[in-house]
Amino acid sequence: MTTAYLGISMADWIKALQSEDAIERRLAAHALGELGASAQAAAPELLAALHDPHSFVRVWAAAALARVEPSRPEALETLMAAFHDETQFVRSLAIWHLGRLGCALPGVERALPSLRGMVDDANASVCTEACLALKRLEGKGAPPPELQSLTRGA
Amino acid sequence: MSYQPIESYGVIGDLHTVALVGKDGSIDWCCLPHFDSPSVFAAILDDKKGGFFRIWSLHEAEHKQMYLPDSNVLVTRFLSADGVGEVVDFMPVQESGKKKVHQIVRVVRAVRGAVRFRLECRPAFDFARQPHEVVLAGRGAVFETPGMKISLVSRFPLCRVGDGVATEFLLHPGETSTFLLRQLEDGQDGDLLEARLIGTDLLTQTVSFWRQWLRRCNYTGRWREIVYRSALLLKLLTFAPTGAIVAAPTTSLPEEIGGVRNWDYRFTWIRDAAFTLYALLRLGLTHEAEQFMAWLEQRAIEGGRGAPLQVMYRIDGNPELPEQVLDHLDGYCGSRPVRIGNGASAQLQLDIYGELMDSIYMYDKHAVPIAYDFWTHLRRMLDWVADNWMQPDDGIWEVRGGRQQFVYSKVQCWVALDRAIRLAQKRSLPLDRHRLIAERDRIYETIMREGWDGARRTFVQHFGTDAVDAANLIMPLVFFISPTDPRMLGTLERTVAELVSDSLVYRYEIGKGAGDGLTGQEGTFNMCTFWLVEALTRAGRLEEARFIFEKMLTYANHLGLYAEETGPCGQALGNFPQAFTHIGIISAAYNLDRKLGHGV
Numbered sequence: 230m231t232t233a234y235l236g237i238s239m240a241d242w243i244k245a246l247q248s249e250d251a252i253e254r255r256l257a258a259h260a261l262g263e264l265g266a267s268a269q270a271a272a273p274e275l276l277a278a279l280h281d282p283h284s285f286v287r288v289w290a291a292a293a294l295a296r297v298e299p300s301r302p303e304a305l306e307t308l309m310a311a312f313h314d315e316t317q318f319v320r321s322l323a324i325w326h327l328g329r330l331g332c333a334l335p336g337v338e339r340a341l342p343s344l345r346g347m348v349d350d351a352n353a354s355v356c357t358e359a360c361l362a363l364k365r366l367e368g369k370g371a372p373p374p375e376l377q378s379l380t381r382g383a
Numbered sequence: 384m385s386y387q388p389i390e391s392y393g394v395i396g397d398l399h400t401v402a403l404v405g406k407d408g409s410i411d412w413c414c415l416p417h418f419d420s421p422s423v424f425a426a427i428l429d430d431k432k433g434g435f436f437r438i439w440s441l442h443e444a445e446h447k448q449m450y451l452p453d454s455n456v457l458v459t460r461f462l463s464a465d466g467v468g469e470v471v472d473f474m475p476v477q478e479s480g481k482k483k484v485h486q487i488v489r490v491v492r493a494v495r496g497a498v499r500f501r502l503e504c505r506p507a508f509d510f511a512r513q514p515h516e517v518v519l520a521g522r523g524a525v526f527e528t529p530g531m532k533i534s535l536v537s538r539f540p541l542c543r544v545g546d547g548v549a550t551e552f553l554l555h556p557g558e559t560s561t562f563l564l565r566q567l568e569d570g571q572d573g574d575l576l577e578a579r580l581i582g583t584d585l586l587t588q589t590v591s592f593w594r595q596w597l598r599r600c601n602y603t604g605r606w607r608e609i610v611y612r613s614a615l616l617l618k619l620l621t622f623a624p625t626g627a628i629v630a631a632p633t634t635s636l637p638e639e640i641g642g643v644r645n646w647d648y649r650f651t652w653i654r655d656a657a658f659t660l661y662a663l664l665r666l667g668l669t670h671e672a673e674q675f676m677a678w679l680e681q682r683a684i685e686g687g688r689g690a691p692l693q694v695m696y697r698i699d700g701n702p703e704l705p706e707q708v709l710d711h712l713d714g715y716c717g718s719r720p721v722r723i724g725n726g727a728s729a730q731l732q733l734d735i736y737g738e739l740m741d742s743i744y745m746y747d748k749h750a751v752p753i754a755y756d757f758w759t760h761l762r763r764m765l766d767w768v769a770d771n772w773m774q775p776d777d778g779i780w781e782v783r784g785g786r787q788q789f790v791y792s793k794v795q796c797w798v799a800l801d802r803a804i805r806l807a808q809k810r811s812l813p814l815d816r817h818r819l820i821a822e823r824d825r826i827y828e829t830i831m832r833e834g835w836d837g838a839r840r841t842f843v844q845h846f847g848t849d850a851v852d853a854a855n856l857i858m859p860l861v862f863f864i865s866p867t868d869p870r871m872l873g874t875l876e877r878t879v880a881e882l883v884s885d886s887l888v889y890r891y892e893i894g895k896g897a898g899d900g901l902t903g904q905e906g907t908f909n910m911c912t913f914w915l916v917e918a919l920t921r922a923g924r925l926e927e928a929r930f931i932f933e934k935m936l937t938y939a940n941h942l943g944l945y946a947e948e949t950g951p952c953g954q955a956l957g958n959f960p961q962a963f964t965h966i967g968i969i970s971a972a973y974n975l976d977r978k979l980g981h982g983v
Contacts, residue, residue, distance in 0.1 A: 235542050235551060252519050252521065252540070253519075256519075256540040256542055259540040259550075260542070263552070263553070285521070289540070325538065331555065354579070354580055357579065357580060358579075
């Protein structure tokens with residue numbers, strides 16, 4: 230079980246989540262996400278990071294939490310909330326993460342209608358990421374057709 | 384890090400500079416913004432301090448490389464049982480007139496299975512002489528040193544590691560992520576880029592640029608693949624603003640591992656001009672020939688002011704190339720010294736006048752007739768040649784062991800006067816014909832008398848020696864002598880006997896003839912092997928010529944690229960990739976194919 234990322238221990242990454250530097254907190258969230266299930270000890274700190282003052286940190290923390298403890302519904306909630314962020318980059322980032330997490334994320338089908346609504350978004354990056362995420366979620370390994378039909382009109 | 388074989392690299396570029404990308408996914412050489420600028424990555428010259436930018440699969444993987452067809456877009460592949468990953472590397476080529484942004488785009492993707500990648504970027508500015516600051520930012524990192532700032536744009540958060548950055552990430556099957564490394568202009572913060580969108584657009588544009596360019600190449604012979612690759616490389620080594628072509632984009636890759644023959648080739652040699660123009664014209668690439676001729680014309684005008692031409696120039700035409708030794712670098716596999724600049728630029732090498740006039744003659748014949756003002760400058764230069772051809776010089780191989788009466792130099796002085804006389808005749812241009820014809824014939828007789836060893840039946844390297852030199856293989860190629868003249872056949876036999884090893888040709892015997900003042904050995908010289916192919920072709924020995932040519936093709940690296948030399952185990956030696964070698968391929972492939980005709 231991997232307990233270090235780039236040679237830095239999980240404990241140090243958990244500490245880094247408390248850094249005053251938002252860039253450092255974002256990095257710590259990514260690192261813990263890369264450690265995946267072996268970083269379950271970091272779940273409380275990641276949950277706390279979902280309330281970070283910076284939306285991009287919240288998004289990275291949510292993506293990490295989804296890998297560390299996929300059953301926590303807060304991850305998906307945070308990512309979907311970021312769809313409405315005032316910064317286009319954060320919107321794009323959240324969609325990108327959602328697409329990457331894919332069908333392994335419980336309840337991800339709830340995000341499909343919003344994603345479909347963004348394929349014509351005025352922002353090119355948002356639009357591109359939405360298309361790619363949908364392709365991934367609706368393609369190979371996607372929720373079964375019956376589930377898709379249930380969610381499509383939602 | 385450890386040193387990778389020279390032949391393990393591919394090359395990408397934007398017509399201002401290039402980057403060498405190893406099969407391990409590491410960019411170990413790149414100078415920004417131009418070929419002859421200080422380095423940003425130079426791990427090929429010092430694997431600890433030189434700097435690199437590597438992206439690779441963390442699975443234990445087999446490494447492969449290929450170019451996207453008919454392009455200079457490089458794909459480095461990592462194949463393992465767990466997954467297959469790729470890194471697509473390129474440098475976008477920008478339209479002329481636009482403000483230049485020099486950038487390396489790296490598109491990483493998982494092709495099969497989920498692939499975990501690692502990225503490490505550790506620049507080392509100015510050949511690792513300038514320290515820099517690293518600033519992590521929202522979209523990546525900025526590396527800054529006085530006078531230079533580059534940004535690395537990354538979706539994945541970067542972690543500072545020493546004076547560089549790193550990240551690890553997992554890509555799912557079919558997923559891609561794009562990284563941009565770009566030189567920032569003053570005032571740019573590099574924080575407004577959307578890497579995926581920009582990268583996708585740039586990839587499409589870059590592939591399209593190279594394919595459209597290559598469509599102008601009209602070679603249809605037997606060896607299309609290697610000729611096309613050679614043409615793509617020559618274009619890649621072209622400095623777009625002036626049309627100059629660098630001899631090679633690297634410095635100090637050694638001619639012998641651990642040896643001292645380590646030179647800076649990031650300049651343009653007048654010598655290469657004739658061969659380059661010949662190759663470009665043969666392939667129908669007249670635009671490149673015109674550009675290069677404009678650059679040459681400027682140099683010839685300077686030469687016409689009374690001073691002899693310089694052997695080489697910077698790509699912008701600047702004649703200043705002071706040589707400097709970088710003691711703080713270990714050199715490739717310990718091959719020291721590492722040099723920047725080139726002291727040979729101040730040498731007297733008389734052959735360059737022949738190569739220059741030959742290129743002008745061919746250009747006038749196959750492309751655009753030269754202008755009267757240019758001819759006026761050339762006449763002054765030719766007067767100088769007529770007055771000075773009998774001087775000893777440093778020769779084509781730029782030996783540093785003292786001047787000699789090199790036969791090759793005399794032959795090229797003959798070529799200079801001969802082409803001028805022919806051109807004046809053809810175009811009815813004014814020329815002091817009587818004087819130049821008399822001098823041309825004097826050169827001829829002198830070579831036949833002083834440069835010929837009657838006992839050994841061979842032309843020699845320089846007057847008064849019995850050493851042979853592969854450069855003399857060029858004699859029939861420049862129409863100095865019939866390819867079937869007994870003197871040429873004798874020279875061919877002697878050269879094969881003394882300088883050829885397993886079809887590969889050494890340029891001369893170290894320790895015999897003119898010394899270069901240095902110790903150690905070197906590999907066989909690729910261009911000389913192609914000259915042997917051409918000499919055999921012209922002598923009608925087509926089977927031998929084809930066999931050697933085909934055998935030589937096996938010494939290309941996995942991408943069809945050659946260095947200057949080939950070692951005894953087939954390894955690439957010297958600067959890489961080298962224009963001169965690829966020019967030799969084009970010429971030999973063209974002429975041999977033509978002689979073989981449409982048969983098998």
